[in-house]
Amino acid sequence: MQLEQKNVLLGISGGIAAYKTPDLVRKIKAQGANVRVMLTESASHFVSTLALQAVSGEKVSTHLLDEDAELGMGHIELARWADIFLVAPATANTIAKLTHGIADDLLTTLALATTAPLLVAPAMNQQMWAAKATVDNIATLTDRGAVMLGPAAGEQACGDVGYGRMLEPEEIVAALDSFASINMADTQTIMGEENANKFFSGMNIMITAGPTREAIDPVRYISNHSSGKMGYAIAYAASQLGAKVTLVSGPVNIPPPEQVEVESVVSAQEMYDAVMGDIASQDIFIACAAVADYRVDNASDQKMKKNKDQGLTLSFTQNPDILKSVAALENAPFTVGFAAETQDVVQYAKSKLERKKLNMIAANDVSKPGLGFNSDKNALIVITPNTKFDLVQASKDSLALSLLKLVEQEYKATQKSR
Structure with a gap:
């Protein structure tokens, strides 16, 4: 207790x-x-x-x-x-x-x-x-x-x-x-003191953040409301706690965190390629990005013209599942997923955790006003195969620290069990 x-x-x-x-x-x-x-x-x-x-x-x-x-x-x-x-x-x-x-x-x-x-x-x-x-x-x-x-x-x-x-x-x-x-333990002290205990020192952490954009033609695309703020906050906090951080980011309008290596991508396929190209060297993978599940099949090379007498029908094909692919690797890093839901948040998050064989998942209810996408605040329900933690509403910077403390605890537990 x-x-x-x-x-x-x-x-x-x-x-x-x-x-x-x-x-x-x-x-x-x-x-x-x-x-x-x-x-x-x-x-x-x-x-x-x-x-x-x-x-x-x-x-x-x-x-x-x-x-x-x-x-x-x-x-x-x-x-x-x-x-x-x-x-x-x-x-x-x-x-x-x-x-x-x-x-x-x-x-x-x-x-x-x-x-x-x-x-x-x-x-x-x-x-x-x-x-x-x-x-x-x-x-x-x-x-x-x-x-x-x-x-x-x-x-x-x-x-x-x-x-x-x-x-x-x-x-x-x-x-x-x-x-x-x-x-x-006062996470503010951890962040503020020069000689603080940096519990990710010497570790490599890869984080994905932001949305992806799936082209319809050269001027139009399909995307989502992710601002990237949560992923960027986690990346900054992880770097302050001693980690070497690689941030694979979709298109966002926020500056890159200091002391973080940023690889900018646009589409889900580009994000998949960037992640898989460097995942073998990572100790922890945190998939915070809102990756499009589908892309347009046969996107046009030229701007599509409106035909006033006809509608427009698009066909789609599935994008690669980055999170599932990482967790399925033979020597997979400690893998953390995110689940943005609008209903039955815990049920869907548990299902995703089990289905994709993750170590941890952080779920949030994006239907609540003032939380989640584009907000500076959030609240998370963090689930592992054996436990559940409620991270109550706070700034995303504060939540990033709280989440990383849980990641540290669970990561150490998995290392001991090997």
Whole structure:
């Protein structure tokens, strides 16, 4: 249990979902963590301090100035005690305060006083969640390093249906456990210190990124919405962690990462040729590119002219499967796939992992607004043959580090088993 003996400070703001927090506290403690709780004044209308004290075994804090604390500064004591600061539920009002540094109660003051990572479980009406002010506030918080846990979609207390429901307690605990296992070592320190432990030192890692373009004629093509941002973030992070990185990139509009060898390609066939031409020297292969499954059969050498009296019919043929081909090699590198899905994400990702005989797959739901293609943020479900990790919504730079930490762990495990 990754939360064993971790100090989790839970801040509860005034949403109807607060009634779930005694169960949340109980489930966090069941993972071996220490839990202290604070309530805002409005939260006390939805859940009692007595119930929370009973399940936490600790005094519940409600006021900024605590007469029982040394010099009345209980907030400083709590700020120093916390390893993780979790706000659940986090109302739109609380999120706005956290964003703008307003410290007018115990919860918001602690957010400024603590150095613990901030995890936020939003809970609000679906229209409040979609409001531009909230969208901008969430973007600002995540850019500063806060981690969003949810929200989920479904029927809400007001009768509306949509995103805004707080995650269920067991989902929040799973996310906390995943966060603790990956992030408590402080990946920012790994990236920032000159003498940091570069755990990919001396290793070769090949990464594919971006879309491919399949020509219809010299001026038209078929492609997809991939921006290449996730693959480029992984390539940069891997290079900072000591790897010699080869980035095979489709057409993108972002600059190449420093200290990374970039091979630019256009079509799926070109990407296949580039990968297979150098794969024998690679220790790890991460297939982040959105490769076209099909190409136009007999693409025209000249620009096709419109015939106003006729439609246009194109026939297609399958492109080579880069990921499957690499994983099938006799001395295959540790192989990581990506799966961008719009439904049944875990089911499809597991099927792809098994069908292509991969070591790991990172799946994301590109139907969720603000995540995936062309966004600076993402959330991943990372699956191996024996485990599953939820990497909650964060910047792609942050996710790249979290993913690579998992790759390192699983790679070492496979080497030991050989």
